[in-house]
Amino acid sequence: MDIVYKKLKEEYVDAIIRLRIKQLTEEYAAEGKLPPEDVDLEAALKDFYVRHMADGTFVSWLAFDGDKIVGTSGMSFVEKPPYFSCPTGRLGLLNSMFTDPDYRRRGIARELLDRVVKEAKAYGCGAVHITASDMGVKLYTAYGFKHNGNFMQLNF
Numbered sequence: 531m532d533i534v535y536k537k538l539k540e541e542y543v544d545a546i547i548r549l550r551i552k553q554l555t556e557e558y559a560a561e562g563k564l565p566p567e568d569v570d571l572e573a574a575l576k577d578f579y580v581r582h583m584a585d586g587t588f589v590s591w592l593a594f595d596g597d598k599i600v601g602t603s604g605m606s607f608v609e610k611p612p613y614f615s616c617p618t619g620r621l622g623l624l625n626s627m628f629t630d631p632d633y634r635r636r637g638i639a640r641e642l643l644d645r646v647v648k649e650a651k652a653y654g655c656g657a658v659h660i661t662a663s664d665m666g667v668k669l670y671t672a673y674g675f676k677h678n679g680n681f682m683q684l685n686f
Contacts, residue, residue: 533600533638535645538590540580545599546590546626547575553602553628557663582606590626591645593638601629603642607653616657622650624660627669639669647673 538546551571558565582588587608593601604626612619624646629639650658661681662670 532595533633533636533641534594535641536592536594538579538583538592540583542592542599543576543579546579546592546602547572549599549602549628550575550626553626560664589646589649591642591649593629593633593642595633598630600633601638601642602626603639603646605646605650605658607650607655616655618654618656620653620655622647622653622655622658624658627660627666639666640673643669643673 536542554571555565579588579590588604588606590602590604592599592603604624606623606625608621608623609619610621624643627639627643629642647658658675659678659681660666660670660675662675
């Protein structure tokens with residue numbers, strides 16, 4: 531297996547949209563839920579990726595086995611007022627971490643994670659946040675992420 535890592539370019543967007551939807555469907559299934567049928571993520575994802583790649587607030591690294599994308603990663607950059615543990619106010623929001631089930635446990639996710647974390651550091655982020663799936667907790671903990679008991683969410 532010769533895995534090649536490439537930064538996301540617009541020519542790969544349609545392929546990663548399919549993988550992102552596959553990832554989300556897998557996560558829903560793990561929670562015993564079915565994805566909502568009335569939500570069309572394809573158009574929304576395409577808009578997101580194209581817009582935020584263009585303005586530099588989203589980066590992604592992909593893992594390829596030949597022409598096949600076997601792993602994805604993503605990092606969105608946001609800014610909020612600076613605070614003591616993040617004096618730049620710049621945060622990386624880790625997302626879209628997915629490895630094809632046939633390629634798991636081979637270090638691909640770790641390599642993708644390392645590449646997007648380095649992107650966050652280069653962007654000037656003082657912290658990286660993630661809402662981790664049960665499957666990803668082990669990877670993130672081994673990398674050095676810590677649980678933050680203060681994280682809360684309000685959905686609309």
